Amino acid sequence: MHELAVTENILSIALKHAEQNQAARVTDINITIGQLSSIVDDSIQFYWDIVSEETICHGAKLHFKRIPAEFFCTDCKTQFAMNQELAPCPNCGSFRVRIVTGEEFFLDSIEIERKE
Amino acid sequence: MPTKVAVVEKIMDANDQVASQIRDKLTSKKVLAINLMASPGAGKTTFILRTIQELASRLRIGVIEGDTAPVTIDADKITAVGMPAVQINTGGECHLDAMMMSSGINQLPLDDLDLIIVENVGNLICPAAFNLGTHLNVLIASIPEGDDKPYKYPNIYRGLDVLIVSKTDLLPYIKFNMDYFKQGVELLNPGLSTFALSATTGDGFSNWIEWLEKQAELMKQN
16 A cells, blocks of 8 residues: 555655646656566555645646566576466576566656646 | 656655664664564564664664554553654554654654664565664564465565574474475575574574664764
C-alpha cells in the first residue's frame, strides 16, 4: 500500500512542472513503470482521484507505460525477456545475468492547457 | 489544445534527496547505519538483540524501531539491554521513509554512537521502494518463509548489500531447496554477501558480527 505515498509524489512533481509552465489545467500524466517495479496501476488511479482533488491536476488521466524486463547474459551475450518467472539464460543456462530494463519508475511527461 | 511538457523525473526523487542528506550527515559523524528489512516473523528483533549483545562491549549502538502500530514492544526490549532506541510509529504505513528516518536520527545521540540499526516495518514489498539514507540494506530471509522468496519479491533482493539467511537451525524440519533459493538471489544480485546463521543457537553468527564490526571500523577510518 505504498501507492498512496507514490501517488502523492506524482502529484507534487506534476504540479511543480504545471506551475512552471503556467498551466491552467493538467489533462494527462504519462508514467513509465518497469515490469520489476512493484507498483499497482489501479491503486495509483484510485488514490489519484482523492489526492488531486482541488488542484489543477484533478480529472487528469493517468497513462501507464509498462517496460518489459530484459536481461543480458554476461557469459554468452544473449539478451532475453523475462517470462513469468526469473530464470537463467535460455541460451546457455548461465546465472550470470544482469537486468537491462524493467526497473524504471518515472514521470515521463504531462499534458497541460495553458492559461488564456 | 493541450501542450505536452517533458518531465522525466524519478517519482521517488523527493525521498531520495532526503535520504542522501541523511547519509551525508551520518557519514560525517562516522556512524554506520544499516536498514534491516524482513517479512513479519522473520526474527528481526531477536537478530538485533543478539547482534547488540555480541557487540555491546566494542560498539556503541542505537536502534530505530519502525512499527505500523503504536506499540513499544520492540523498543522496550532494546532499551532493556541498555541501548538507546527510538520508536517510530508509521501510522499504518507499510514502510519507513526518509522523513521518518530523519526524525528518528534526530532523537539519537549521534556523537555517542558507532552503529545505528534501523528495524524497518515487516514487509518485503514497500520498504524496498524507499531509501532511508542508511549505508547498508540488509534483508533477513528466514528458512520457514520458503525458498521461492527471491522469485516473488525481486525488488527487495535487487537493492541489497547483505543477505542474512536465518533460522538455519530449522533446516532439518522444513523443505527448503537452498540451491533454488541461491540461484534466485544470484540472478537478481550477483555476488551478494550472504551470512547463514541462527540467532537462537548462535550458529554462524560470529561471521556476521566480525563482518559488521569491520564495516563500522571502516566508517571510522573515513
